[in-house]
Amino acid sequence: VLEFLRTDPLSSLEIAVASGSPRFIEALARVQAPTLLLCGDCDRIMPLSAARAMAELLPNARLETLADCGHLPMIEQPETLHRLMRDFFDAAD
Numbered sequence: 340v341l342e343f344l345r346t347d348p349l350s351s352l353e354i355a356v357a358s359g360s361p362r363f364i365e366a367l368a369r370v371q372a373p374t375l376l377l378c379g380d381c382d383r384i385m386p387l388s389a390a391r392a393m394a395e396l397l398p399n400a401r402l403e404t405l406a407d408c409g410h411l412p413m414i415e416q417p418e419t420l421h422r423l424m425r426d427f428f429d430a431a432d
């Protein structure tokens with residue numbers, strides 16, 4: 340949490356701007372690896388609608404939604420996060 344709070348505001352802004360870049364959007368379509376997207380249904384930074392849009396652009400994406408969770412599932416719901424990640428990696432074997 341402390342590292343997150345110390346994030347440089349300019350860097351955060353640059354990341355947000357780059358994520359809307361046409362080059363970024365085009366690059367998503369070229370990702371061939373299975374991709375797990377995790378999104379809290381109460382996330383105000385990466386809303387579920389944005390995660391759904393990204394999942395549609397990724398050819399091999401799986402979107403999992405965490406109920407009653409914001410942007411930091413590793414703090415808010417670590418057990419659920421770990422279970423979803425384990426299930427994803429186990430399915431890849």
